[in-house]
Amino acid sequence: MSPKRIVLRFGIDSTVKPIVYRLVKDYDLVVNIMRADVNPKKEGMMVLEVTGDRSEEGLDYLRNLGISVQDLNQGIVRNDEKCVMCGACTGICPTGALYMQRPSMEVGFDGDQCVVCLLCTKVCPMKAMEVHL
Amino acid sequence: MINVEGKEIGSAGGTLAVTGDLKQMSPRWLIGTSYLGYGATLSVGIGIPIPILNEEIARYAAMKDEELFAPVVDYGEAYPSFTPGNLGYVSYAELKSGKIKVNGKDVITAPLSSMSRAREIASTLKGWIQKGEFQLTEPVKTLPSPADGFTAHSIKEA
Ligand code: SF4
Numbered sequence: 001m002s003p004k005r006i007v008l009r010f011g012i013d014s015t016v017k018p019i020v021y022r023l024v025k026d027y028d029l030v031v032n033i034m035r036a037d038v039n040p041k042k043e044g045m046m047v048l049e050v051t052g053d054r055s056e057e058g059l060d061y062l063r064n065l066g067i068s069v070q071d072l073n074q075g076i077v078r079n080d081e082k083c084v085m086c087g088a089c090t091g092i093c094p095t096g097a098l099y100m101q102r103p104s105m106e107v108g109f110d111g112d113q114c115v116v117c118l119l120c121t122k123v124c125p126m127k128a129m130e131v132h133l
Numbered sequence: 134m135i136n137v138e139g140k141e142i143g144s145a146g147g148t149l150a151v152t153g154d155l156k157q158m159s160p161r162w163l164i165g166t167s168y169l170g171y172g173a174t175l176s177v178g179i180g181i182p183i184p185i186l187n188e189e190i191a192r193y194a195a196m197k198d199e200e201l202f203a204p205v206v207d208y209g210e211a212y213p214s215f216t217p218g219n220l221g222y223v224s225y226a227e228l229k230s231g232k233i234k235v236n237g238k239d240v241i242t243a244p245l246s247s248m249s250r251a252r253e254i255a256s257t258l259k260g261w262i263q264k265g266e267f268q269l270t271e272p273v274k275t276l277p278s279p280a281d282g283f284t285a286h287s288i289k290e291a
């Protein structure tokens with residue numbers, strides 16, 4: 001069972017529910033929180049890595065709560081028209097999703113490694129890293 | 134450039150002032166960019182042929198990454214406060230490896246200019262030269278130098 005990386009976005013009311021607990025307890029999933037931005041009385045987001053046979057059921061449970069569930073690699077895309085392969089992003093990307101290929105010095109992007117921290121969207125001088133919601 | 138042991142080392146840096154007709158330029162080589170913490174600027178891709186007129190030029194033009202050095206500058210504190218000096222020199226080979234040593238510590242490196250675009254420019258220029266399409270012209274005007282009483286001024290940051 002390979003882990004599934006998902007992005008959750010929730011409204012003000014659903015942040016109070018113990019969703020991670022439910023995923024673990026009711027659906028027997030292994031949950032790894034990769035990134036979370038959750039504040040009381042505010043919209044929030046969470047990036048999870050979930051592993052388990054019943055992950056689809058667990059995700060349906062989240063959708064029924066009105067939480068938007070998306071595959072993580074849909075989150076950040078590189079606009080290849082804009083990217084000039086300068087490499088500025090490779091020094092800041094915390095997971096190595098953006099990396100220098102040596103010796104060609106071309107910049108690779110592996111969406112599976114991306115945790116949607118958004119640092120590259122600020123650092124890229126060409127504004128080539130785009131957030132797709 | 135002289136390193137700590139007083140040895141002359143190859144300097145890889147330089148600043149060029151150029152002029153050109155904006156309307157004939159391609160957006161592939163001239164892009165408006167924005168650097169976090171620096172501001173708006175232009176990213177320019179430019180190819181410069183180096184005529185190998187003598188052995189000295191040949192020697193400099195043939196220098197490898199291992200022989201070209203850049204100073205490590207502290208842009209956090211030293212540079213904005215006009216503190217002279219640097220944290221040592223590193224070669225382009227070290228910089229391109231992705232890691233350098235500064236004061237005994239490993240520091241990650243990342244480029245800011247595109248090597249792959251640079252190669253593209255170089256091969257385009259090579260193609261023009263081989264086909265005889267690249268022609269030299271007389272300089273329109275020479276640029277002022279310190280010999281003409283030209284001095285550079287620094288702006289103190291608040
Ligand atoms: S910083 Fe932007 S333009 Fe440079 S390699 Fe990364 S994505 Fe491409």
Ligand code: SF4
Binds near residue numbers: 076093116119
């Ligand atoms: S969002 Fe973060 S993890 Fe993803 S590519 Fe950009 S810097 Fe890397």
